[in-house]
Amino acid sequence: MESQLQGKTVLVTEATRNFGHITAQALAKEGAALFLSTLDQQVQLEAIRHDVSTLGVKVVTGQHDISDEAQAQALVERCIAEFGRLDVVVNNVLYPVPTQSLEELSFEQWKRKIEVETTGSFYLFKHVLPRMIEQEWGRIINYTGLDAFKGSDLLAGATELGIVGLTRGMAREYGKHHITANCIGAGGIETEDVEGRHAFPPGARDPIPRWGRPEEIAFLTVSLCSEEAGYVTGQCLLANGGKYFL
Amino acid sequence: MDTGLAGKVVLITGATRNHGRASALAFAQEGAHLLICTRRSMDLLEETAALAAKSDVRVLTDRCDVTDESQVNAFVQKGLAEFGRIDVVVNNAGWRARGALLDITSESWNATLATNLHAPFLMCKAVMPSMVAHRWGRIINYSGIASFRGASGASAKMACEGFTRGLANAYGKYHITANLIGPGSIAVDRTPGQEIPAGQGTATDDIPIPRQGVVDECTSLVVFLASEQASYITGQTYLVNGGAYFL
Numbered sequence: 001m002e003s004q005l006q007g008k009t010v011l012v013t014e015a016t017r018n019f020g021h022i023t024a025q026a027l028a029k030e031g032a033a034l035f036l037s038t039l040d041q042q043v044q045l046e047a048i049r050h051d052v053s054t055l056g057v058k059v060v061t062g063q064h065d066i067s068d069e070a071q072a073q074a075l076v077e078r079c080i081a082e083f084g085r086l087d088v089v090v091n092n093v094l095y096p097v098p099t100q101s102l103e104e105l106s107f108e109q110w111k112r113k114i115e116v117e118t119t120g121s122f123y124l125f126k127h128v129l130p131r132m133i134e135q136e137w138g139r140i141i142n143y144t145g146l147d148a149f150k151g152s153d154l155l156a157g158a159t160e161l162g163i164v165g166l167t168r169g170m171a172r173e174y175g176k177h178h179i180t181a182n183c184i185g186a187g188g189i190e191t192e193d194v195e196g197r198h199a200f201p202p203g204a205r206d207p208i209p210r211w212g213r214p215e216e217i218a219f220l221t222v223s224l225c226s227e228e229a230g231y232v233t234g235q236c237l238l239a240n241g242g243k244y245f246l
Numbered sequence: 247m248d249t250g251l252a253g254k255v256v257l258i259t260g261a262t263r264n265h266g267r268a269s270a271l272a273f274a275q276e277g278a279h280l281l282i283c284t285r286r287s288m289d290l291l292e293e294t295a296a297l298a299a300k301s302d303v304r305v306l307t308d309r310c311d312v313t314d315e316s317q318v319n320a321f322v323q324k325g326l327a328e329f330g331r332i333d334v335v336v337n338n339a340g341w342r343a344r345g346a347l348l349d350i351t352s353e354s355w356n357a358t359l360a361t362n363l364h365a366p367f368l369m370c371k372a373v374m375p376s377m378v379a380h381r382w383g384r385i386i387n388y389s390g391i392a393s394f395r396g397a398s399g400a401s402a403k404m405a406c407e408g409f410t411r412g413l414a415n416a417y418g419k420y421h422i423t424a425n426l427i428g429p430g431s432i433a434v435d436r437t438p439g440q441e442i443p444a445g446q447g448t449a450t451d452d453i454p455i456p457r458q459g460v461v462d463e464c465t466s467l468v469v470f471l472a473s474e475q476a477s478y479i480t481g482q483t484y485l486v487n488g489g490a491y492f493l
Contacts, residue, residue, distance in 0.1 A: 154412025
């Protein structure tokens with residue numbers, strides 16, 4: 001499937017987390033130039049940059065904490081300085097906090113995860129959207145997860161459903177500029193436990209009782225970037241082996 | 247229907263007018279005692295208390311900024327000292343960031359997060375030990391139609407949904423339920439600056455029930471969800487919106 005990303009620039013935030021590496025590879029194979037950012041994993045990010053650039057595309061990296069609006073702005077400005085355009089944002093932002101009870105979870109931990117993932121996303125899109133509006137084209141892909149639907153983690157569930165709200169908002173508010181915003185909700189992917197995210201191992205009662213593969217998420221991400229996906233917006237696509245039907 | 251609320255203790259934030267006041271009075275009529283707060287409208291709060299007291303229940307009022315952890319804890323401790331328990335929490339205090347994403351200032355964004363998400367977290371965290379100890383509880387949080395139709399300013403309410411589902415999952419075994427009510431277009435008094443700009447609210451002319459709702463049409467649901475009768479309902483969202491959006 002041709003996704004027409006040749007000549008397009010894609011920003012992948014927190015590209016060291018979860019499916020970031022495999023997603024960057026998949027986007028590079030479609031010809032996209034890439035800006036990969038991280039909050040604090042510069043060494044891991046450099047390894048990814050080195051690997052993905054062998055696919056023949058320009059890859060630039062940066063360290064930015066998007067919970068600081070000035071850094072979110074600087075991130076977008078750097079993209080524009082390096083590439084002259086910003087067409088797609090794959091917002092892989094994640095600030096892992098171990099699953100805890102309400103009693104154990106401090107207000108500081110609660111606030112910090114929300115600050116990075118929810119407010120950080122708000123600041124990021126505040127500076128991304130004007131560029132996409134100028135271009136009259138854009139693709140925004142955010143990630144949610146199973147905690148939002150199962151209630152299995154009260155903090156991750158909050159940020160995961162919060163990003164769905166922000167995605168629907170942007171979809172409604174900016175669709176007229178040929179900008180689509182969608183969420184992909186992964187659950188039961190084999191990389192989960194590595195990241196310290198709440199893992200959903202396969203269960204005998206799952207419709208598809210196996211671990212999911214990161215490539216199966218990257219496929220959806222790349223598909224939503226395409227021109228053909230231009231009529232899909234404000235949606236939540238759950239790739240979870242059928243563990244939850246939305 | 248016997249709600250089983252007589253003698254129970256109900257905490258309501260922002261109980262000065264509209265949904266908060268109406269809920270307070272409705273719970274008082276069911277014989278529940280009240281623990282109610284406001285950030286800055288103590289005169290309106292005392293008015294609510296006076297009206298509720300006519301139902302021969304005890305009412306404790308206090309000033310509390312629900313976004314401040316120490317004030318929330320102090321308010322809850324005061325309530326526990328007075329009543330010995332808190333059975334129902336209605337996180338009614340809310341604040342909306344209006345306009346599309348690019349029109350929302352950082353201040354407005356952070357204010358809406360604090361009131362609609364951090365405040366329910368703080369209040370539930372403070373009250374939960376009492377509910378767990380007594381093996382009974384009801385948490386009612388507020389969503390809204392905007393989160394479903396799509397409004398960036400309503401992201402905090404959507405996040406509160408996720409939090410509430412987490413509460414439902416974690417505390418169901420203690421006979422504690424947590425649900426949300428999502429009012430649609432309801433005729434309420436609005437704080438200056440919180441008016442809905444023309445064209446942004448839900449148009450009511452062509453929704454299934456083609457009019458605005460009234461506060462009492464939401465209050466009945468709040469009382470029901472808090473009642474003994476609703477003991478098998480948890481983690482749910484109910485939209486009271488004249489059918490403007492089907493969930």
